[in-house]
C-alpha cells in the first residue's frame with residue numbers, strides 16, 4: 610500500500626442503537642483513503658449523522674469498529690481529536706460574541722491554530738469579522754462553523770451538511786475550498802443532501818438507507834448502474850414503429866425516449882438509421898443517468914421493497 614492508498618478512516622460492521630431500542634446504523638462498512646473526499650448520502654433519517662458522530666468519537670458504537678488513523682476515536686479521543694476538524698450540523702455559538710472573538714475563543718483550545726484572520730479569509734468571512742454572531746445569516750454561520758473546523762489544520766475533516774443554508778455562491782466557494790484542502794492532502798468525509806455537491810466533490814460516495822449501506826463507489830460507478838436516456842422527436846409522418854427494433858422504446862406521439870445500457874452504441878445506431886432514412890431528429894438529447902436519478906430510484910425502490918436487481922448489480926461495486 611502506498612501512503613496515499615492508506616485507509617485513514619475504517620468502518621467495519623458498525624452499529625448504533627439508541628436508548629429505547631431503535632437502531633439507526635445497522636452494520637455498515639467502508640473505508641476512506643488518505644487525501645480522498647468521501648460523501649455519505651441518504652434520505653432524512655438514513656443514519657448519516659449517527660454514523661459521523663461515531664467517526665468523530667462523540668459516542669461509542671453498539672457493535673462493530675471505527676478506526677481513524679488506526680485509532681479508536683472514542684477511547685483514544687485525546688490522540689485523534691487534535692488531528693481532525695469537525696463541522697457539526699448545528700454549531701453552538703455564543704450569540705453576543707463577534708466573529709473574530711468566536712474564532713479566538715476556539716483558538717485558545719486548539720493546538721497549532723491558524724491565525725483568526727487566516728481562518729476567516731479561507732471561508733470568505735473577512736468582511737464580517739467584527740459582526741456579532743447573532744447578526745449572521747444562516748449561510749454565514751455555516752462558513753463560521755467551517756472556519757472553526759479548519760482552525761487546527763486538520764488531517765481529516767468531517768463536514769456534516771456543510772453547505773446547507775448557503776447561497777449558490779457560498780456553496781461554490783465552499784466546494785473550491787474543499788478542493789484546495791484536498792490538494793493539500795486533507796481527507797474529507799462529508800454528508801450532504803445536494804447530489805450535485807457529491808458529484809462535484811466526492812471521489813467516492815456511499816448511499817445509506819434506513820441505517821444500511823445500499824451502495825458505494827465512484828459517482829461514475831453509481832450512475833453507470835442506471836440506464837442512459839436518448840430523447841428526440843420524429844418528423845410528422847414517421848411513426849416510431851419505423852425505428853430499428855433494438856431502438857424501439859417508449860413513445861408519446863412523435864416524442865420518443867430510449868433507455869439504454871449502452872449509450873454510445875444505441876446513439877450510433879440511431880444516427881446511422883436517421884441518416885440512411887433521411888429523417889431529421891429534432892430536440893435530440895442523449896445523456897447518462899445523473900446521480901440524482903440513481904439516488905431517487907434507490908429511495909423509491911427501497912420504499913417499495915423491490916431492490917433485488919439493483920443489489921445484484923451493485924454487489925461487485927461495493
Ligand SMILES: Nc1ncnc2c1ncn2[C@@H]1O[C@H](COP(=O)(O)OP(=O)(O)OP(=O)(O)O)[C@@H](O)[C@H]1O
Nearest residue numbers: 627628631633651652653654655656657658659660
Ligand atoms: N438521540 C436519539 N435517540 C433516538 N433516536 C435517534 C436519536 N438521534 C437520531 N435518532 C434517530 O436515528 C435515525 C437516524 O438519524 P440521523 O440523524 O443519523 O439521520 P440522518 O441521515 O443524519 O438524517 P438527516 O438527513 O435528516 O440529517 C432517525 O430515525 C432519528 O430519528
